[in-house]
Amino acid sequence: MITRTPGSRQDWRTAIRRTIRDTESLSRALGRTKADIGADDAAHRSFTTLVPPAWLDKIDVNDPNDPLLRQVLPTATENEVASGFIDDPVGDQAARRNGGVLHKYHGRALLVTTGACAINCRYCFRRHFPYSEHLASRGRWKAACAYLKDHPDVTELILSGGDPLMLSTDLLQDLTDQLQSLPHIQTLRVHTRMPVVMPERIDGDLVRWLSSWPGRLVVVIHCNHPNELGPDVASALERLVSSGARLFNQSVLLKGINDRWQVLAKLSQRLFDLQVQPYYLHQLDRTTGTAHFEVDQENAKSIVRQLMAHLPGYLVPKLVQEKAGGEYKQPML
Secondary structure (H helix, E strand, O other): OOOOOOOOOOOHHHHHHOOEOOHHHHHHHOOOOHHHHOOOHHHHHHOOOOEOHHHHOOOOOOOOOOHHHHHHOOOHHHHOOOOOOEOOOOOOHHHEOHHHEEOOOOOEEEEEOOOOOOOOOOOOOOOOOOHHHOOOOOOOOHHHHHHHHOOOOOOEEEEEOOOHHHOOHHHHHHHHHHHOOOOOOOEEEEEEOHHHHOHHHOOHHHHHHHHOOOOEEEEEEEOOOHHHOOHHHHHHHHHHHHOOOEEEEEEEOOOOOOOOHHHHHHHHHHHHHOOOEEEEEEOOOOEOOOHHHOOOHHHHHHHHHHHHHHOOHHHOOEEEEOOOOOOOOEEOO
C-alpha cells in the first residue's frame, strides 16, 4: 500500500495544484524569460498551458530544444493556418452517441470520460473537442451504460478523454460497478498519460480499483520519448503491472522530438524493460494548430524501416494513421 501524505509528491491532487498553468510561470520555473523559450501567449489562450511537476522536473533547462519542453510549450507556430489541418481530423463528431460514447469500430466503443488532462500536449488531436457537450461522467454513467446495454456486440470498452485517471477513483469504481451488469463487456481498456506525466496518480486505491475488474484489463499509456521514463514513472508502471493489467504504449511521431530511429529504438527497449509492449506509432492527426509537428509520410516509413532493421519485431510499434470514417486505423507499412 502506498502511504499518501497530504502536501507530498505522493498525493496526486497536490501535484495537480502545483501544475504550471501559464507561460509566465513556465518560463520562470525554467529560469528563463518567455522570449528565451519562445512561449507565445496567443497559443496559450487558444489551448491552455498545463505542465505537471513530474514532467517539469525532467526538462533539461539548458537545452532549448528539449523534447519534453517542446511537447508542452505553446509557440507562435500554432497560430499559423495550414492547409489540410482541421478541428476534427479523425471524425470524432460523426461517431458521437448518447452518454459520451464514441462508436467508430466494430466490437469496441470509447467513453469520453472527462475533458480534463494532467498535461496539455501541444499536438493533441482533441484540443478542439466540445467536451462540455459530450461527457460520459455526466449523470454518473447512466446514459453511457444504457447505450452499451443496447449494443451487445460491444465487447471492449475504452476509457479515454481527456484522461480518465483525472477522475476520482470512487467515480471510476462507480462506472465499473455498473459495467458488471453488462456481461458482454469482457475487456476494459484504459487510455492514459497519467503514469508518465503524473506518476503519483497510480496510488494504492487506483491499483485496487483496477484489480477489481473481473474481465480482461488493458492499460495503454502514451510515451513519446525515452527521457519521459524516469524512476518515478518506472515505479508507477510497476504498480500498474501488479494490478494484473497488460500494458501497451502508443506514441505520436513528432518532428524534432522523436523523428529519429535511434530515439524510438531506445524508447522501445526502455518500455520493454518496464514490462510495457510497444504498440502504435501514430502519424500525426492533422489537427488545427499542430502542423509544425508533422513528419512527412515517406520519412515516417523510412524511420520505421530502420527500426525493423535494428530491433526484433516485437519491439517495433505499428506505424498507423487514423482517417475519419475508417473501419480501423490504417497501417502505413
